[in-house]
Amino acid sequence: MVIREAKATDWPAIWAFFQPIVTAGETFTYPVDLGKEEGSEWWLLPAPARTVVAVDDAGKVVGTAKMNRNHLGNASHIASASFMVDPAFEGGGVGRALCAHTMEWARAAGFRSMQFNAVVETNERAVGLYRSLGFEVLGTLPEGFHHPRHGYVGLHIMYCAL
Template sequence: MRIRTAEAADWPAIWPVVRAVAAAGETFTYPRDITEEFARASWMLSAPSRTVVAVDGAGTLLGTAKMNPNHMGPAAHIASAGFMVAPEHSGRGVGRALGEYAVEWARAEGYRAMQFNAVVESNSRAVALWKSLGFTVVGTLPEGYRLPGGRYTGLHIMHLAL
C-alpha cells in the first residue's frame, strides 16, 4: 500500500468511496444524499491542508484521508482529519495506515495536537483504532448522530497530544 497526495485526476476514484460512505449513514457526518459538487469541495483540500489517497500496487484506490487545521486563528495549532476506506477494502489495515500517516503529517507540520470532532460512538472499529493510536475520548455529545432507521448514538470528540 502506498499513500500519496491526491491529485485532481484521483477524484473519479475518490467520489464513489465518498458517496458510498455518506450514503451508508453509519460513520460520517456528510449528508446521505451528498452531491458530487459538495463532496469534491469539502474533500479535495489545498495547502496548508492535505488530501491523500491509499493505493495498492496496481493503483486501485483503497481509501482516502483529508487533514487540516481544526479551527482558524488562535486555535489553528490543532489538526483534524477525516478518513474513508473503500467498503470492499475494509478490515485490511487501510484505515490504520491512513491514521498513522495523518498523525505523522500533523507532527511534521508542527501541530500541537489532533482533535477528531465527530467519531460516531457506535462505530466501534474506528473508536478502537483511534484509541490504539493514542487518542482519548475527551467528551461525547449524547445522541449527536442519527443512524439509518432513526436510532441515535453519541458523537465522540477524540484528542491526541502530539
C-alpha cells in the first residue's frame, strides 16, 4: 500500500465509498444527502491542509484521509484529521496507516497535538484504533449524535500530544 497526495482525478474512486459511508449516517456528522460536488469540496482540501489516498498494489484507492489545522489564531498549533476506508478493505491496516501518516504530517508541520472533534462513540473500531495510537477521550458530548440504529449516542472529543 502507498499513501500519496490525493488528486482531483481520485475523487470518483473516493466517492465510490465516501457516498455510502456518509449516506449510512453512522460515523460522520455530514448531511446524509451530501452531494458529490459538495463532498469533493469538503474532502479535497486546499493547501496548507492536505488530503491523501491509500492505494493498494493494483492501484485501487482503498482509503483516504484529510488533515488540517483544527483551530485558528492562538490555538492554530492543534491539528485534526478525518479518515475513510473502503469497507471492502476494513481490518487490513489501511485506517492505521492513514492515521499514523496524519500524525507524522502534523509533527513535521510543527503541530503540538491532534484533536478529533466528533468521534461517534459507537464507532468502536475507530475509537480503539485511535486509542492504540495514543489518543485519549477528553470528554463525551452525551447524545451528541443521532445514530440511525442506536438512537442518540455520545460524541467523543479525542486528543493526542505530538
